[in-house]
Structure formats: C-alpha cells, structure tokens
Amino acid sequence: MDRLRVLFVDDEQELVSAVVERLEIRDIDACGAASGVEALQKLNQQSYDVAILDVRMPGLSGLETLRRVKYEHPEIAVILLSGHGSTEDVDRGLQLGACAYLQKPVNIDHLVDLIRKATQEGSTGSRGE
Amino acid sequence: MSEARVDRIGQESLAFMGKIMAGQSHEVTNVLNIINELSGLQQDVLLSADHENPARLSKLREICGKIQSQVARGEKIVRNMNLFAHSADTPLAVFDVKGLIGRIVFLAERWARLRRVELTAKLPDETTALANCPLGLQHAIFVCIEAALLSASDKRRITVGYALVDGGAEIGIESADPMLRNPEVDTRLSVLPLIISELGGTLRALDDGEESHRLAFFIPRNRGGISSDDSGRIQGV
Numbered sequence: 001m002d003r004l005r006v007l008f009v010d011d012e013q014e015l016v017s018a019v020v021e022r023l024e025i026r027d028i029d030a031c032g033a034a035s036g037v038e039a040l041q042k043l044n045q046q047s048y049d050v051a052i053l054d055v056r057m058p059g060l061s062g063l064e065t066l067r068r069v070k071y072e073h074p075e076i077a078v079i080l081l082s083g084h085g086s087t088e089d090v091d092r093g094l095q096l097g098a099c100a101y102l103q104k105p106v107n108i109d110h111l112v113d114l115i116r117k118a119t120q121e122g123s124t125g126s127r128g129e
Numbered sequence: 130m131s132e133a134r135v136d137r138i139g140q141e142s143l144a145f146m147g148k149i150m151a152g153q154s155h156e157v158t159n160v161l162n163i164i165n166e167l168s169g170l171q172q173d174v175l176l177s178a179d180h181e182n183p184a185r186l187s188k189l190r191e192i193c194g195k196i197q198s199q200v201a202r203g204e205k206i207v208r209n210m211n212l213f214a215h216s217a218d219t220p221l222a223v224f225d226v227k228g229l230i231g232r233i234v235f236l237a238e239r240w241a242r243l244r245r246v247e248l249t250a251k252l253p254d255e256t257t258a259l260a261n262c263p264l265g266l267q268h269a270i271f272v273c274i275e276a277a278l279l280s281a282s283d284k285r286r287i288t289v290g291y292a293l294v295d296g297g298a299e300i301g302i303e304s305a306d307p308m309l310r311n312p313e314v315d316t317r318l319s320v321l322p323l324i325i326s327e328l329g330g331t332l333r334a335l336d337d338g339e340e341s342h343r344l345a346f347f348i349p350r351n352r353g354g355i356s357s358d359d360s361g362r363i364q365g366v
Contacts, residue, residue: 014195022173058243084158
C-alpha cells in the first residue's frame, strides 16, 4: 500500500519540522510549509492526500488557504489546526469543506487517526476534539 | 477632567491590558506547543531505538538544543509580560524610557508579525529616566503602532524611537508607508489625545494630509510631583 502524503502548514517553523518528523516515524510521507502561499505552491507541484492547515497564519489565513485548496484541489482532504479561541474560524472552516479539526497541542496519534480517517471516508465533516 | 473622560481612559486602558495579555498568552502557548512536539519527538527517537539501532546522540542533542531555545523564548515573553503587568502598579513611577519602549515594541511584535510588518525599536545607547505614568505611555505608543499597522503594506517597516527634548522626551512612530486617515484608523487614534493629555504631554505630529509617515508626541520628564532624579524608585530596569 502506498504511503499517505501529507502537507503540514503552520507559521511556527519549529512546530512544523517536529510534526513532520513525527509523522515520518509513523510511516506517513510528510512535508511542511510555513505559510498559505508556500502551501499552495507545494500543492501545485506535488500530489498530496491531506493538508493540515493552522487556522491563524500571517498573510494568507488558514481559512483563505482552505478556500483556495478546495477550489484548486477538491480531492485533497483538509484538517484544520486551531489554537484557543478559534471556534468560529473552525465552524467556518468545516462549512468551507474541511473534514476535521484538531486543537493544539497536537496529539500525534490522534492526528494520525484523523489523517487515515480523512483519506478513507473523504470529506465527511467530523470534529477532531 | 470630566467623569466621562476618566471612564473612557479607564475602559480603553483595561482593553489595552487585556489585549496585550491575550496576545502574549497565545505566544506562550505557541512556545509550549513546540516544546510538546519536540519532547514527543525525543520520545519517538528513544522508543524506536533498540540494540541494533541505538538512538542517535546527535539527534537527541539537536532536539535538546531546540527545547532550550524555546524555553529561553518563553522566559523572555513571561519576563516582559511580568514587567508590563507591574507597570500598572502605580499611576506614577520613575522608569527607564528606553527599556519601556523596547518592552512595548516586543509585546506588539505579535500584531506586526500577523500583518507581516517589521516592527523595530531605534533606541540610543544610554538610558533615560522619566517620572510619569508607565502604563499610559505604553498605551499611547501601542495605539500609534496599531494605527501605523493598519496603514502598512506587506513586509514594510515601522520604527519606534525617542529623542530627548527640552523638559522631556519626544516619542516617534515612523512608518515606511503613509499613515492612512480612514474611519478605522481614526477610531483607533481617537483615544490618543486623551492619553497624552493624561501624561501631561502634547501631540506633535498627526497631519491631516495623506502623506504623513510619522506620529509623534511629547511627554514631560516629571509629572505629578515626582522627579526622574529619584532614581531609587526606578521601575522595570
């Protein structure tokens, strides 16, 4: 079976590199991006199964990135990552086509479960936590 | 001073403190989230090791170094939050204006980063003691920074600095972009004359024209019966 390909997007680069390494250890092909613009570039260059987007990012926000991902690559499942006080953004994101959300701090095993569910079930709109 | 005016300044001041505390708590959470992932990664590396594949010490050292730098980042945030919170202890205090500007610029960096603007403090080498209201001065500077951020375009620079002038200091906020005059900016700036008046100061530059790149105000060295010569009472240094 092919390994899943995941793009993890957050403006905190140390967080991105740690999560990417932890996903790799769990047999997931993971890449990172530090902004919405960089994420869209990477999604245009290579195929991914899942994109994980932080809701609050400088420049192109997580929600705007989600909107563009869903327009340009509707086949990619999107999981939102939110911090405190982002519930309205998460609700809006689920309406825009995100299949799940996860609250920080990331529980890596929970994230892996969500990634696998997202690729098995498609966009069914489940809540992470 | 009218009761309504005092109420307005009080409400705005509380809102300002709440905003700073909320913003910095997000910053602390970011640091904790990174430490959480790095310690998880450390655990992953150790758990995946066995007799044939021992844990790479260089990898563990690298992760430890990253954790330490995040702890230092978190400590700096908390230290600045603590000094900021204590700046509300008394309405009048002797404080180092250089340290105070450095601190409010540090605390405002989050908002600049979210708008992808570079915010810097341009400060002299020597420190200068002022006897005034430290919370009010930080509030005035933050209002100016917010107004400048609303006007700034992507990846531009905003600089905060001060110069000693006769009887006090002139605080200046300069932006690479002209300060816009629109309802949002005007609403943000509407409290500024009240705060500066409370500091016993005056607004020096807030042009009506569209090409003003600078907001500046003067505050006196000594305010309300205490003197900046009273260095034994200096706060936040």
